[in-house]
Amino acid sequence: MDRILVCLKRAVDYNVRIRVMSDGSGVITDGVKMSVNPFDEIALEEALRIREKGETEEVVVVGIGADDCQQQLRTGLAMGADRAIHVRTEDALEPLDIARILVQVAETEKPGLIMLGKQAIDGDNNQTGQMLAALWGRPQATFVSKLTLFGTTATAVREVDAGLETIEIDLPAVITSDLRLNEPRYVKMPDIMKAKRKPLSTTDLEKLGITPEARVSVLQTEPPQTRQKGKIVADAAELIAELKQKGLA
Amino acid sequence: MGRILIIAEHDGEQLNPSTARCLSCAGEFSGLECDIAVLAKDGQRVCEQAAALDGVRQVIRVDNDANEHALAAVQAPQLAKLAENYSHVLGPSTTFGKDLLPRVAALLGVAQVSDIMSVLANYRFQRPIFAGNAIVTVEVREQDKVVGTVRTASYATAAGGGSGAIETQAIDVELPDHTRYVGTSGSDAGGRPDLQSAAVVISGGRALGSEENFKLIYQLADRLGAAVGASRAAVDAGYIANDHQVGQTGKIIAPDLYIAIGISGAIQHVTGIKDAGTIVAINKDADAPIFEVADIGLVGDLFTIIPELEKLL
Ligand SMILES: Cc1cc2nc3c(=O)[nH]c(=O)nc-3n(C[C@H](O)[C@H](O)[C@H](O)COP(=O)(O)OP(=O)(O)OC[C@H]3O[C@@H](n4cnc5c(N)ncnc54)[C@H](O)[C@@H]3O)c2cc1C
Numbered sequence: 001m002d003r004i005l006v007c008l009k010r011a012v013d014y015n016v017r018i019r020v021m022s023d024g025s026g027v028i029t030d031g032v033k034m035s036v037n038p039f040d041e042i043a044l045e046e047a048l049r050i051r052e053k054g055e056t057e058e059v060v061v062v063g064i065g066a067d068d069c070q071q072q073l074r075t076g077l078a079m080g081a082d083r084a085i086h087v088r089t090e091d092a093l094e095p096l097d098i099a100r101i102l103v104q105v106a107e108t109e110k111p112g113l114i115m116l117g118k119q120a121i122d123g124d125n126n127q128t129g130q131m132l133a134a135l136w137g138r139p140q141a142t143f144v145s146k147l148t149l150f151g152t153t154a155t156a157v158r159e160v161d162a163g164l165e166t167i168e169i170d171l172p173a174v175i176t177s178d179l180r181l182n183e184p185r186y187v188k189m190p191d192i193m194k195a196k197r198k199p200l201s202t203t204d205l206e207k208l209g210i211t212p213e214a215r216v217s218v219l220q221t222e223p224p225q226t227r228q229k230g231k232i233v234a235d236a237a238e239l240i241a242e243l244k245q246k247g248l249a
Numbered sequence: 250m251g252r253i254l255i256i257a258e259h260d261g262e263q264l265n266p267s268t269a270r271c272l273s274c275a276g277e278f279s280g281l282e283c284d285i286a287v288l289a290k291d292g293q294r295v296c297e298q299a300a301a302l303d304g305v306r307q308v309i310r311v312d313n314d315a316n317e318h319a320l321a322a323v324q325a326p327q328l329a330k331l332a333e334n335y336s337h338v339l340g341p342s343t344t345f346g347k348d349l350l351p352r353v354a355a356l357l358g359v360a361q362v363s364d365i366m367s368v369l370a371n372y373r374f375q376r377p378i379f380a381g382n383a384i385v386t387v388e389v390r391e392q393d394k395v396v397g398t399v400r401t402a403s404y405a406t407a408a409g410g411g412s413g414a415i416e417t418q419a420i421d422v423e424l425p426d427h428t429r430y431v432g433t434s435g436s437d438a439g440g441r442p443d444l445q446s447a448a449v450v451i452s453g454g455r456a457l458g459s460e461e462n463f464k465l466i467y468q469l470a471d472r473l474g475a476a477v478g479a480s481r482a483a484v485d486a487g488y489i490a491n492d493h494q495v496g497q498t499g500k501i502i503a504p505d506l507y508i509a510i511g512i513s514g515a516i517q518h519v520t521g522i523k524d525a526g527t528i529v530a531i532n533k534d535a536d537a538p539i540f541e542v543a544d545i546g547l548v549g550d551l552f553t554i555i556p557e558l559e560k561l562l
Contacts, residue, residue: 126363140348143347159492161445163434179481217388227542229542229543236561
């Protein structure tokens with residue numbers, strides 16, 4: 001295939017313990033470390049391995065957001081992507097609009113695969129890949145932990161509640177990655193320098209003919225109910241006694 | 250006035266309990282009747298089980314050879330068609346529902362509300378974000394259909410004793426053949442209860458050190474009639490199969506008793522057990538974050554504690 005598109009979302013780093021703003025208007029993101037959504041990083045790693053096996057010519061990373069999302073696109077280029085597309089918008093878009101944008105990008109890029117993380121660890125929506133596949137009218141393989149290409153088809157092993165499910169899909173298709181698909185490579189210093197010279201093109205919603213909508217409004221953000229820290233028991237016998245007292249053993 | 254359609258999860262024979270949990274969620278809406286759609290090759294048995302749930306108005310049986318296995322690309326166009334007669338479409342936030350519902354929403358041109366944990370009004374919901382570290386209240390425009398997945402750990406299974414009517418329907422839409430089912434390999438539960446509905450769950454972490462040592466967890470589980478869970482580290486290391494993983498990217502569970510053994514308590518793990526009745530933690534590190542959420546903690550070496558527990562049980 002000619003190319004694989006990989007979507008990279010800028011998200012709060014997974015090591016950050018997020019806090020809710022006291023006025024309930026959102027979570028605190030000022031001064032917080034931002035990274036590529038870890039599931040997207042895995043998707044990119046897989047695309048790079050496919051290119052390294054000679055099964056695609058090119059890996060193109062796509063980011064949608066304000067100018068700062070170019071940082072994550074540069075990370076993607078440093079990992080090994082060939083070029084980047086930045087779809088510039090200041091709006092916080094819903095998954096359906098992200099999917100509509102990606103369909104437009106796919107119309108011009110004609111990828112054999114579009115790969116993204118199964119969810120972003122900020123909104124935890126787990127929607128964009130499925131919505132993209134629906135609007136694009138193509139197969140989806142979600143929560144994938146193994147992908148094998150056979151020219152015009154592919155088999156995907158999916159992590160499902162019952163275990164591992166295998167499906168066969170025609171290409172082009174949408175793949176969403178699960179954690180066990182691979183372990184992403186570390187970016188080396190010289191690659192970061194090289195990435196600065198790789199092509200990064202910019203477009204916007206108007207050029208793509210997309211008018212985003214606010215279908216779901218967020219009224220309030222609260223901290224979750226916290227569990228009380230309990231008691232420490234001395235030994236196994238005391239543990240069993242506690243459980244018996246609660247009627248649990 | 251609207252009406253709710255729930256998409257049944259099943260394996261062709263048995264209705265998954267996640268469907269009865271969705272029905273409990275549907276009960277939180279005011280003034281909306283609820284139907285269940287069963288897409289199957291031969292849905293007779295599953296429809297009978299669905300019709301017996303308390304609170305179902307009608308079960309819609311859609312038999313089609315293409316529905317033998319639940320493929321989102323095949324089911325979504327059928328459900329989008331059925332959804333024409335409904336204001337709300339719900340499914341479980343299991344891998345089945347997460348795969349399918351967004352595809353339905355996109356075909357309908359509407360948003361999806363993921364992981365509904367409470368219904369505040371017919372268009373207003375609460376859901377977790379950031380691995381459960383924040384809860385948002387969201388509102389869907391009333392002009393749109395609501396498509397949502399239900400966080401099953403937030404809801405009990407609806408009771409039986411219902412007597413919904415079963416109506417057979419043929420849906421006239423073109424179905425794609427670009428997606429084909431090959432097979433599923435599940436880990437053998439060894440007669441143990443199902444992780445997602447068990448009253449007691451015992452999980453092991455990286456500390457177990459090997460697949461062989463992980464048998465200690467199984468033995469203890471058998472003493473307590475418990476299901477077995479695991480941290481991601483234990484699954485990644487190959488001690489146990491992926492379908493046992495508990496957490497943000499595994500299963501979200503709410504047993505009466507959860508026992509975490511040799512698990513540090515990373516936020517991604519803890520988000521999967523927040524709704525458990527009692528949490529017990531066994532860890533040799535007194536500062537492990539798991540003790541922050543545990544109702545009962547025991548500091549010590551699991552390799553000495555597990556045999557002691559077995560003796561005492
Ligand atoms: C995007 C993302 C999603 C994730 N999703 C999940 C998920 O769904 N579920 C999940 O579990 N993790 C998930 N993780 C991983 C998570 O961050 C942790 O890495 C993982 O939970 C750690 O597993 P663990 O507690 O078994 O291992 P560790 O963190 O290594 O903890 C091992 C613990 O065992 C204790 N220990 C060691 N030896 C003994 C002994 N002999 N006796 C008693 N105690 C002992 C140690 O003190 C330590 O606390 C995710 C991570 C990311 C980035």
